[in-house]
Amino acid sequence: MAKRTTQFVCQSCGAVSSRWVGKCEACGAWNSFVEEVGGGTTIGSAVFGQKGRPMRKGRVVPLVELSGEIAQTPRLESGIAELDRVTGGGFVRGSAxxxxxxxxxGKSTxxxxxxxxxxxxGARVVYVSGEEAVAQVRLRAxxxxxxxxxxxxxxxTSVEDILTTLADGPVPDLVVIDSIQTLWTEVVESGPGTVTQVRTAAQAMVRYAKESGATVVLVGHVTKDGSIAGPRVVEHMVDAVLYFEGDGARHFRVLRSVKNRFGPTDEIGVxxxxxxxLRxxxxxSELFMGERDGSSAGAAVFAGMEGTRPMLVEIQALVAPTSLGTPRRAVVGWDNSxxxxxxxxxxxHCGVRFGQHDVYLAVAGGLRIQEPAADLAVAAALVSSLAGAPLGHxxxxxGEVSLSGAVRPVAHAAARLKEAEKLGFVRAVGPKLANGEAPNGLKRAAVAQLVDLVTRIAADGAGGAPRREQRG
Structure with missing residues (x-):
């Protein structure tokens, strides 16, 4: 009989310690170690003994050549276009x-x-809920x-009971587990939701998906910082990781792909x-631009890309004088740095001073922008607010702005401009583009330096020029 051992596992990163410690040396979390009891044998000693002698007989794994026929992996289209876009064209059979x-x-919805x-x-679908009773799920449906x-x-919530139920009958096309933090297995003796239980349960469900060919979707809780709760190894075990984002004060939700072995990453569905x-x-672009007022200063429309999808969003800036010794800098939807x-x-490089002004920046609609191509739109919104000059509707x-003040080209410029033309925009300000890279019906103004943009806003503005200092 295997000897029982006691170990302490960090619930934030999964680090293991032989004794309880207040601060995890791996991730720096405080009071995150929980005592867990497991078997005395580890994964390595289960196959090889202390002296390297095999303890059990394994099976011979067939080895094949690198070259050969590749069967096209069939996909299971969900019928929801935005979900299929994020997954790369539908669920891949045998994936997790x-x-x-x-x-x-809205994950469960x-x-x-x-x-x-x-x-x-006509697909066979199994929905296993570990958080709600059958009657509650029926009420939602x-x-x-x-x-x-x-x-x-x-x-x-028992992993053994779920796998036995799935094996009793035809292989389902889709299995939904809501959620992975509620599952528990008899292999380990720790409580549900701990790092060991989450890792072991996820490994069992991923193994079932690979062996049976069914698509398994696991729902995961998130921590306070927005990451999925449990060890990071769970995200490495699955084939795709999708984040469902949104704000409770707004009606729209964004499904974002941060990992996908069978499709593009950073793809979004709205x-x-x-x-x-969910509709x-x-x-x-029409959703985020529906209530825009082009006559207000400090608002610039950014032609961005989310994965392979062009999207227009409004960036709003407010530059106001301050009486404080240290001006405030507040950002919503963009990187503070x-x-x-x-x-x-x-x-x-442009002589525009913000030392005596508070700066507030927000992306309209609650969307979060991550690409550096928004630099030029942010700069335009800031200068427009400081000068009191509307940029036009x-x-x-x-365009990306470098530390030297140069405006660098960005990828997918043609797709950005086509989306802008489709929504009725007639002018575009950005880096220099190659011939034929933009629609002919769109007027382009190429700026090589950020100071060119400031000069352009100062010349076109009706509310006064931005405050610039002459260099001697």
């Missing part, structure tokens, strides 16, 4: 996906809608108008939360 998001953001759509198309879909439903569930938003860099470049901005 991890969907994370804040509580109440999205997955039950996808499960019902697939079931109506009835509210969404999905109660007639032939989805096999169960409320269970949904709108309604009384009847797809095929043209997010990036804003500090743009302010420094404007002061060093028919112009878009994009």
């Amino acid at each position: 996906l991890l969907v994370g998001g804040d509580p109440g953001i 999205l997955l039950i809608q996808a499960a019902a759509t697939l079931a109506r198309k 009835e509210r969404l108008g999905l109660s007639d879909a032939p989805v096999a439903l169960a409320a269970e 949904f709108e939360m309604t009384g009847g569930g 797809e938003v095929p043209n997010p 990036r804003l500090a860099m743009i302010l420094a470049v404007l002061e060093a 028919d112009c878009v901005y994009f």
Whole structure:
């Protein structure tokens, strides 16, 4: 009989210690170690003894050549276009996906809608809920108008019982586990939700997906910093990691792909939360630009890219005089360090001073922008607010700003400009483009240096020029 050992596992990163410590040396978290009891044998000693002698007989794994025929992996289209876009064209059979998001953001609603759509198309779908009873899931399905879909439903948290149930009958096309933090297995003796239980349960479900060919979708809780709870190794085990983002004060939700072995990363799908569930938003630019006022100073339209999708969003800036010794810098939807860099470049190379002003920057609609191509739009919004000069309602901005003040080209410029032309914009300010890279109906103004943009706004502005200092 194997000897039982006691170990302490960090619930933030999964680090193991032989004794309890207050601060984890691996991730720096405080009071995160929890005592867990497991077997005395480890993964290595289960195969080889202390002296290197085999303890059990393994099987021979067939070895094949690198070259050979490659079978096209069939995909299972969910019927929800935005979800299929994020996954790369549909669920890949035999793959495991991890969907994370804040509580109440709509993870369960999205997955039950996808499960019902697939079931109506003839696929065998199993939905296992570990957080809600069967009656509660039925109430949600009835509210969404999905109660007639032939989805096999169960409320269970035991990994052994779930795998035995799935093996009893035909292999399902889709299995939804809501959520992975509620599962527990008899292999380990720690409580549900601990690092060891989450890792072991996820490994068992991923192994089932690979061996059976069924698509397994795991729902994961998130921590306070927005990352999926549990060890990071869970994200490495699955084939795709999707984050469901949104703000409770707004109706739209963004499904973002941060890892995908079978499709592009950083792809997004946009949904709108309604009384009847999540509704797809095929043209997010119209959603984020619907209430725009082009006559206000400090607002610039950014032609951005989210994965392979062009998207226009409005960047709003407010530069106001301050009486404080240290001016405030507040950012919503963009990188705070990036804003500090743009302010420094404007002061060093353009002579625009913000030392006596508070600066507030926000991305309209609650969307978060991560690409550096928004530098030029941010700079335009800042200068426009400081000068009190509106930028106009028919112009878009994009381009990366270097520390020397140069405006660098960005990828997918043609797609950005085509999206702007489709929504009625007639002018575009950005880096120099190659011939034929933009639509002919769009007027382009190439800026090589950031100071060219400041001069352009000062010349076109009706509310006064920005405050610049002459260099001697």
